[in-house]
Amino acid sequence: MLTVGRTARRFGLSRSTLLYYDSIGLLSPSGRSSSNYRLYSEEDLRRLELIHLYRAAGLPLADIARVLTAGRTTLREQLETRLRVLDDEIGKLRSQQRLIADLLRARVALRRTRTLDKATWVSILRASGMTDDDMRRWHVEFERVAPEAHRDFLESLGLDAPAVARIRAWSRDDR
């Protein structure tokens, strides 16, 4: 029977983590000492071992609780779901990386040319998740609310007068 501190140290966890697990009912030590200290049994430790393992896989505590009471099928499902979520999360972080790379490169370009070019701008928007439709809506709104600023912006991208005019007309087009 181990106290909180010892149990925590053995698993490389903090005491407050174990207190938290107790408070949410995920892992309540099966005993208490005469002085009301939490005492973790071998079975508690086996349970904690599993919790620790699934946490290392990034499963939320609520899912872990479910897995521990339900069977292997649930575990497999949760792990497969987590695998997909991880793919997603990594994808998002990757796009943040690409965006930052673009921004840093754009700043280098900006040092040379004093301005962003259209390709860089568009790539930045795309990297942040903007679709063609989003961009269209963005132009339309920009043109509708602040046409001068819109023109100013388009020119700042290095577009020539006809190109600016074309985009603005397209932005005013209904639908």
Next chain:
Amino acid sequence: MLTVGRTARRFGLSRSTLLYYDSIGLLSPSGRSSSNYRLYSEEDLRRLELIHLYRAAGLPLADIARVLTAGRTTLREQLETRLRVLDDEIGKLRSQQRLIADLLRARVALRRTRTLDKATWVSILRASGMTDDDMRRWHVEFERVAPEAHRDFLESLGLDAPAVARIRAWSRDDR
């Protein structure tokens, strides 16, 4: 001058996001209508554009606030820092993926052999970040507190009696 809802829609943000930015002083609309509606000016929108961009790069709002008042050097630093943090985060998620892959493969193996083998177990522990020292400490504690369970566990990994005895002796060795 745009209201909150319109501004939010234009940027694909939620109203509550803008209310939050206002509450923490990151972006306070420069005007209010007669009926106390928030009114965002063109300058506000330009500021929001930058905030949105940096958020898409994953910068925390506190850092964005700093970047907006400080200069390009700060921006560059923050972006480079963020790039390193992203490397780290992606690395962690990748190791979670590897761990899950191991767990799923282990379950397949388990279906065939009714047990985990040592290599799989060790790879799982490694994937979850355990070092040799951690493992050694783990064995020592296990042996110290629950020698029978320790033996049981070692045997469950498919180790033969001499191997189990060797590991247990090593676990009792001082230091």
Next chain:
DNA sequence: TTGCTCCTCACGTCACGTGAGGTGGC
């Protein structure tokens, strides 16, 4: 007596989302 570990609240975190209850504008 001095540390060390333990106990139980209770608040803070980060970036919002979600009501609750109520008031203007078309």
Next chain:
DNA sequence: TTGCTCCTCACGTCACGTGAGGTGGC
């Protein structure tokens, strides 16, 4: 009058970390 948008609180989220104030054990 009916929607729609707006307003200001205030609480919830996720997994803990960090005191605050106090009590056992070696």
